Amino acid sequence: AQRVTQPEKLLSVFKGAPVELKCNYSYSGSPELFWYVQYSRQRLQLLLRHISRESIKGFTADLNKGETSFHLKKPFAQEEDSAMYYCALLSSGSARQLTFGSGTQLTVLP
Amino acid sequence: DSGVTQTPKHLITATGQRVTLRCSPRSGDLSVYWYQQSLDQGLQFLIQYYNGEERAKGNILERFSAQQFPDLHSELNLSSLELGDSALYFCASSVVSLEGFTGELFFGEGSRLTVL
Numbered sequence: 001a002q003r004v005t006q007p008e009k010l011l012s013v014f015k016g017a018p019v020e021l022k023c024n025y026s027y028s029g030s031p032e033l034f035w036y037v038q039y040s041r042q043r044l045q046l047l048l049r050h051i052s053r054e055s056i057k058g059f060t061a062d063l064n065k066g067e068t069s070f071h072l073k074k075p076f077a078q079e080e081d082s083a084m085y086y087c088a089l090l091s092s093g094s095a096r097q098l099t100f101g102s103g104t105q106l107t108v109l110p
Numbered sequence: 111d112s113g114v115t116q117t118p119k120h121l122i123t124a125t126g127q128r129v130t131l132r133c134s135p136r137s138g139d140l141s142v143y144w145y146q147q148s149l150d151q152g153l154q155f156l157i158q159y160y161n162g163e164e165r166a167k168g169n170i171l172e173r174f175s176a177q178q179f180p181d182l183h184s185e186l187n188l189s190s191l192e193l194g195d196s197a198l199y200f201c202a203s204s205v206v207s208l209e210g211f212t213g214e215l216f217f218g219e220g221s222r223l224t225v226l
Binding site: 006032034036043044045046049086088090096097098099100101102103 | 113114143145150151152153154155158166168200202211212213214215216217218219
């Protein structure tokens with residue numbers, strides 16, 4: 001069975017400080033990992049996916065298969081980064097399902 | 111707005127009752143997914159439909175059922191409601207089928223159910 005763990009329900013950082021949202025996964029196959037974000041009064045939306053190796057809004061995430069982690073990082077947090085962040089794993093094979101973690105509420109303080 | 115639409119936005123009901131949540135996918139999307147979001151467990155996958163057929167089931171209780179209609183809208187039926195069913199229920203859609211799913215879901219705003 002696949003599982004996604006986000007150990008922090010709440011995370012607060014000051015503006016300009018680095019931020020790291022942790023995500024660990026458990027999956028026997030070859031995983032594809034994603035980060036979704038929900039800003040206040042907006043819909044849950046895709047932020048980034050590991051296969052594209054992109055930086056979105058200054059955020060990056062590297063898949064570490066040895067540590068089974070996919071932590072989301074940003075060197076300098078901004079107040080507009082305050083949101084709920086969900087890590088998600090897409091299973092491989094014929095039944096590709098997206099499993100979400102429990103989410104981390106990030107608050108960037110002024 | 112051609113995004114995913116969900117109705118009602120808010121619903122308050124009593125234990126033992128039955129409710130129906132409605133979802134219209136984005137124009138052109140054939141797959142509809144239902145998720146339950148609670149404070150303790152985050153986003154839990156309930157069920158997925160593709161072009162009218164059930165394709166995948168997650169942690170959906172037997173008291174819950176869903177269907178997707180020929181016009182592709184979907185309904186989630188929750189019966190014999192319990193206090194613990196209070197949650198935010200999200201619908202999401204994607205354009206591709208289960209095999210071709212790339213991981214990008216488009217979510218609605220959710221239906222907040224409160225069971226008293």
